[in-house]
Amino acid sequence: MSQSSVSSETQVSANDQGQNKNKTTISLSAKYAYHFFPSISVTDAGSPFTITATATTPAKRAAFGSNYNKITPLNSNQRHSSNGKAIVSYSNSNSNSNSKQNCYKNDYSNNYIHSGTLPFKYIRNSKQQVEGYPKLQKLYKLKEQQVEKYSTRPYGARVDTENLAKTLNSWVYDYDLQFDVIMIGALTENQLIYPLLTKLPIDKLCSKPGFLFIWASTKKISELSTLLNDSRTWAKRFRRSEELVFIPVDKNSVYYPKEWSIPEEQILEEVQWHCWMCITGTVRRSTDKDIIHCNVNTDLSLENSSTGNSAVPAQIYKVVENFSSSTRRLHIIPTSTGLKKHVKMRPGWVIVSPDIILDNFDPDRYKKDIELIGSKIPYNDEIEQLRPKTPV
Structure with a gap:
């Protein structure tokens, strides 16, 4: 050809x-x-x-x-x-x-x-991405141990969609709560609700510097772009920096787009999920090693046999945990994710959702846990030596 x-x-x-x-x-x-x-x-x-x-x-x-x-x-x-x-x-x-x-x-x-x-099915190292790279394997192991050591207990807050804004405002004004990492949404089509998201006090909840991860399907990308460009809302405090992509590898996957979500006249099927990372404040790769660790994970994740059926795959949580050295992490899932995608608890995270199984979040108790472990994961020389560096 x-x-x-x-x-x-x-x-x-x-x-x-x-x-x-x-x-x-x-x-x-x-x-x-x-x-x-x-x-x-x-x-x-x-x-x-x-x-x-x-x-x-x-x-x-x-x-x-x-x-x-x-x-x-x-x-x-x-x-x-x-x-x-x-x-x-x-x-x-x-x-x-x-x-x-x-x-x-x-x-x-x-x-x-x-x-x-699907072509992605033939990618060999989708589960073990660092197979054959001993230094990266050691880096992943050390990061996993470090994140586990400096994580709070799993917290869940069962909040209905209509009470979400009220609850988060209470955390801000009554308990003076702040988080360094906030994730919004999950891998379902019904999460990006524009009117609801504009009412959330994200700018008050997120510290400075801080990181916002927000999910959208390919179909909802235009709405997400509109939301983040709206200068009348909290979005004016954030600027888009990176994009994470998750790709299902099988049509039987719970993450594969349903037929009703694909227009009949559309020939190509858009299967990937997008997670935009936004930053508030100033963060520099070369100097702020106590805040971020770049180049540990890739920005592309493929579904594999260990992914399961969580509302957000575990490998995405790991990307966020390995990138940010902060221990205060909040995940907001505005609406129900359905029976096939479960909202699972995770150490180091406060997960807000109508579907969360354990409703155990108490702001005062959480603040005491953070005081015990600190708001930042300590700097580690061995991890810093193993971590791939961005060319200057």
């Missing part, structure tokens, strides 16, 4: 280039290329070119329109194999050589069309 060109139109065409009979151009729509034409064969035999391809579902055939009548169904025995390797052939009878050239490659898009297995 090195001679292919991409057009913005929904069409497929093949034509010789004037006097140069050995050169063939295939024009494909970028939007439909992987879905309608996972494997293509073009043959020039001195007559109009023949394109062999496959469309997948009735909906995609309908979206492709009248051009679908020009498509010959793909011969599965010749065009792809069971291990996900596709054969793409190109031949031209006018060329000097009559030999047929076969190109073998890993075509995971083609394999998905025929097997239903």
Whole structure:
């Protein structure tokens, strides 16, 4: 496909280039290329070119329109194999050589069309990301032990959605509570409620410097962007810094978007979840080693066999814990997450949700726990030496 060109139109065409009979151009729509034409064969035999391809579902055939009548169904025995390797052939009878050239490659898009297995499923180290890296393995182990040592007991506050703003305001004005890390939302579509979130006293709850992690599906990204750009709310105190992404690897996963959330006219399925990290105050990577530890985890997390069905996967909590050296962490889940995604308690966190099992949070008791362990995890020379550094 090195001679292919991409057009913005929904069409497929093949034509010789004037006097140069050995050169063939295939024009494909970028939007439909992987879905309608996972494997293509073009043959020039001195007559109009023949394109062999496959469309997948009735909906995609309908979206492709009248051009679908020009498509010959793909011969599965010749065009792809069971291990996900596709054969793409190109031949031209006018060329000097009559030999047929076969190109073998890993075509995971083609394999998905025929097997239903998502490409991310083939990533080998999704569970053990530091496998084969002894120093990083030691770093992860030391960080895990350190975070566990300086964590409060698991706290839960069962609060209905309609009482959420009232409860958080009480914590701010009656108990003078503040947190260094605040996470909002979970991996469900019903969490980003714009009117509700604007009423929460996030700017009063979050210390300075502090970190805000807020979840949204790909479908809700525009709403999240609107929320964080609204200068009339607490969002004016925060600036977006990083983005965490979580990707489910199976259509049977509880994190995979449901069919009702995908518009019928949409061809591509947007499966990833986004968590935007925002900062209030000034934090510098090079000097503020007592506040943040950069480069310990990656910003991309894949579902694996240990993920489970928590409202927020455990590996996401670990990313936050390894990044921030603060011990005061709050997770706000505004609405119910449903029966298939459980809200689980976690040491070092205060989790506010209508679905939390244990309702044991007491502000005065929590403040005493923080006094015992301190509001910051102590600096550790060995961890600092093992931690990958940002190039200067």
